[in-house]
Amino acid sequence: xxxxxxxxxxxxxxxxxxxxxxxxxxxxxxxxxxxxxxxxxxxxxxxxxxxxxxxxxxxxxxxxxxxxxxxxxxxxxxxxxxxxxxxxxxxxxxxxxxxxxxxxxxxxxxxxxxxxxxxxxxxxxxxx
Amino acid sequence: xxxxxxxxxxxxxxxxxxxxxxxxxxxxxxxxxxxxxxxxxxxxxxxxxxxxxxxxxxxxxxxxxxxxxxxxxxxxxxxxxxxxxxxxxxxxxxxxxxxxxxxxxxxxxxxxxxxxxxxxxxxxxxxxxxxxxxxxxxxxxxxxxxxxxxxxxxxxxxxxxxxxxxxxxxxxxxxxxxxxxxxxxxxxxxxxxxxxxxxxxxxxxxxxxxxxxxxxxxxxxxxxxxxxxxxxxxxxxxxxxxxxxxxxxxxxxxxxxxxxxxxxxxxxxxxxxxxxxxxxxxxxxxxxxxxxxxxxxxxxxxxxxxxxxxxxxxxxxxxxxxxxxxxxxxxxxxxxxxxxxxxxxxxxxxxxxxxxxxxxxxxxxxxxxxxxxxxxxxxxxxxxxxxxxxxxxxxxxxxxxxxxxxxxxxxxxxxxxxxxxxxxxxxxxxxxxxxxxxxxxxxxxxxxxxxxxxxxxxxxxxxxxxxxxxxxxxxxxxxxxxxxxxxxxxxxxxxxxxxxxxxxxxxxxxxxxxxxxxxxxxx
Numbered sequence: 087x088x089x090x091x092x093x094x095x096x097x098x099x100x101x102x103x104x105x106x107x108x109x110x111x112x113x114x115x116x117x118x119x120x121x122x123x124x125x126x127x128x129x130x131x132x133x134x135x136x137x138x139x140x141x142x143x144x145x146x147x148x149x150x151x152x153x154x155x156x157x158x159x160x161x162x163x164x165x166x167x168x169x170x171x172x173x174x175x176x177x178x179x180x181x182x183x184x185x186x187x188x189x190x191x192x193x194x195x196x197x198x199x200x201x202x203x204x205x206x207x208x209x210x211x212x213x214x
Numbered sequence: 215x216x217x218x219x220x221x222x223x224x225x226x227x228x229x230x231x232x233x234x235x236x237x238x239x240x241x242x243x244x245x246x247x248x249x250x251x252x253x254x255x256x257x258x259x260x261x262x263x264x265x266x267x268x269x270x271x272x273x274x275x276x277x278x279x280x281x282x283x284x285x286x287x288x289x290x291x292x293x294x295x296x297x298x299x300x301x302x303x304x305x306x307x308x309x310x311x312x313x314x315x316x317x318x319x320x321x322x323x324x325x326x327x328x329x330x331x332x333x334x335x336x337x338x339x340x341x342x343x344x345x346x347x348x349x350x351x352x353x354x355x356x357x358x359x360x361x362x363x364x365x366x367x368x369x370x371x372x373x374x375x376x377x378x379x380x381x382x383x384x385x386x387x388x389x390x391x392x393x394x395x396x397x398x399x400x401x402x403x404x405x406x407x408x409x410x411x412x413x414x415x416x417x418x419x420x421x422x423x424x425x426x427x428x429x430x431x432x433x434x435x436x437x438x439x440x441x442x443x444x445x446x447x448x449x450x451x452x453x454x455x456x457x458x459x460x461x462x463x464x465x466x467x468x469x470x471x472x473x474x475x476x477x478x479x480x481x482x483x484x485x486x487x488x489x490x491x492x493x494x495x496x497x498x499x500x501x502x503x504x505x506x507x508x509x510x511x512x513x514x515x516x517x518x519x520x521x522x523x524x525x526x527x528x529x530x531x532x533x534x535x536x537x538x539x540x541x542x543x544x545x546x547x548x549x550x551x552x553x554x555x556x557x558x559x560x561x562x563x564x565x566x567x568x569x570x571x572x573x574x575x576x577x578x579x580x581x582x583x584x585x586x587x588x589x590x591x592x593x594x595x596x597x598x599x600x601x602x603x604x605x606x607x608x609x610x611x612x613x614x615x616x617x618x619x620x621x622x623x624x625x626x627x628x629x630x631x632x633x634x635x636x637x638x639x640x641x642x643x644x645x646x647x648x649x650x651x652x653x654x655x656x657x658x659x660x661x662x663x664x665x666x667x668x669x670x671x672x673x674x675x676x677x678x679x680x681x682x683x684x685x686x687x688x689x690x691x692x693x694x695x696x697x698x699x700x701x702x703x704x705x706x707x708x709x710x711x712x713x714x715x716x717x718x719x720x721x722x723x724x725x726x727x728x729x730x731x732x733x734x735x736x737x
Contacts, residue, residue: 099514105521108529147510176513178557179564197513199520199550 091117091140096128096156097174098148102197106143106174109201113208115140124150129159138165143204144191146175146182154189161190170211172204384481387467390439390474392416404460404483406453424449424457438464438477447484459485505563509556516556520549558685562672565692574720575612577605577652581640584619588627595627597636605642606650608717610697618693619654621686622713626656649699652715661705669703 093110097103103121110119117140122128125148142160144153157173160166170192175182183194195203378385384401388394393416397409405412405422412418423431427448434446447461462481466474523545531539581601585592592599608615623638630636636656643651661669672688694701698718705711 099518101518101522102514105518105525108525176510176517178560197517199517199546199553200524201521 091115092120092137093117094120094122094128094131094139094142095144096122096125096142096148096153097145098123098150099145102145102174105201106204109205110143110208113205115208124148125153125156126150128156132160132163136165139169141170141172141192142166143172143174146173146177146186154185157186157189157191172207174201174204382482384479386412386479386481387476388479389476394419395476401481404452404458404481405450422450422452424451434462434464435477438466439474441466441468441474447488458483459488502563505559509560509563512556513553513560516549516553519545520553523549558673562685562689562692565689565696572609573612574607575610575615576607577615577642578603580612580615581605581619584616584623588620588623591624591627595630595636597627597630597638600637600639602641605640605652606644607720608650609720610699610717611693614693614697618690618715621690622654622715625686626654626658626711629658630656631659647719649716649718652717654713654715655710656712657710660707660709660711661703662707663705666703666705670701 093115095103095106097106100123103123107119107121110117120131120139122131144157146153153173157171160169160171171190173186173191173194174197175186175194176197178196186194193207195201195207378398378400381398381400383398384404385396385398386394386401387396394413397412399409401412402408405419407418407422420428420431431446431448434444437444443466444464445461446464447459449457449459452458460481461484462479465478465480467476467478469475523542526534527539527542527546534542578601585599585601626638627636634657636658639653639655641653641655643653645651670687670691673684691701694715694717700716702714703711704714
């Protein structure tokens, strides 16, 4: 695992960010974690930044809007066009899943009690 | 009309014999005429024989004279017969009793008519009078019958006129060529165009149908022309400029050979109904969206509660006392149940908004798939499953049909008391050509009679001792109804239940309105 790797988390709920961080750490990642609590903050953090991220964990529904356009904008940036983007949501709707996939999400994960799916996914991707 | 004369009146009207006439000659003629048939039958052959003998026998002056006299006598008798027949025929040719009476009166008033002729005419008039009397009575009966029928037809026509004039619907009859033959006055209210405008311009009605709905309207006409009743909804542009939703019921009219010769249509304004329906749909949609949003908003803090409680147990469980761990487990358990409840609300409200795509679904394949997925549970419960191998192909959504059978089978397995093996049978019944009834029978614990109406309501849990969200059968009913079917249940407590699932068949019977034309409502 590359120690210099960085992970980006976008979620408007601080408790959720904490739980996601815990899941990442428990999967063995020592990566630096960059957090954003809104779409606006996420855009500001990435603006002009040439840094690449190991992967993104993005909540779908945020207080200042849906993250679909943010995902599209990531795919249009050369340094992020191939980065895995995991969309986390409390919504299990097929339409949400499809919309996220079409925007460029690598995986759509429904938030469950202990983020089992995210944990399993991270464990099966040793490159991260 | 001149009144007929009775026989006595006719007799009174007979003219007296002329004083100047020879009574002997008249009597002789009468006698001859009265018995002329008998005389002729004897005299004619004898006379002919005598004439033949005298003409071709020995020639004497006397024989020639006698032959001439006999010939003259024959000619006289023939003349009397001719005159008699002539007048009888003349009388017979008269077609009116009145004319006959008048003519007869005139005839008998004449002083020049011989009494033999009077007798002949008197007899003729009697016969003719009886004949015409009988004929006249028959004619009067026929005429009265016709008058009654005409009056009845007039009343019916008047009734139809009152009906079509006052009915709040436009009634039209159009030929197969598209020409409007009849158009009730209410058409003007619906369209703004008079009946004359519509009858004189055969394209007028089609012109005012909005372009988006024109194809649907024309297809409905084609279907009706092919001999099917059809109901179609479409929008028109009223002459005043407003848009209206109309509903037309088209009925083909057939001739005596069974060929469609014209179409009758009854059209009503359904704008208010559809507007109200739309409002109700919008409110339901809002309600569903509200339920969905609330549920989602509930899910986020719920995720936090569950996540944090789990994290506390995993990360600090060893540091906690047992009673503290027990309290945390209560939180985790309650959060888990709340999470299931919220997920059920989301699932139920999503059913109201999700589009139902139609496809032809083989029920045996769908049920096989459900049985495969529930195989472990079926084996655990040692259940006996009996599926009709010839279940039909229905019209519906594969995933939704899977949900229906998965719910019903799952309930049957879950609610069968542990002291007996679950038995589930699935059979098909055909009660009409449009749909099929699938009976799903189980030997589970059954439903109390007073709770039967409740089981399809959301969150109505009958057996609270068995885990469940209370949303399963509500979802089943909603899915079935959205597919155009229905579901009912018969049950005996402690014995089992039979769910009757009515589903639309994939191939509707010919008279059914095509789905794309039936109750189409688009804004």
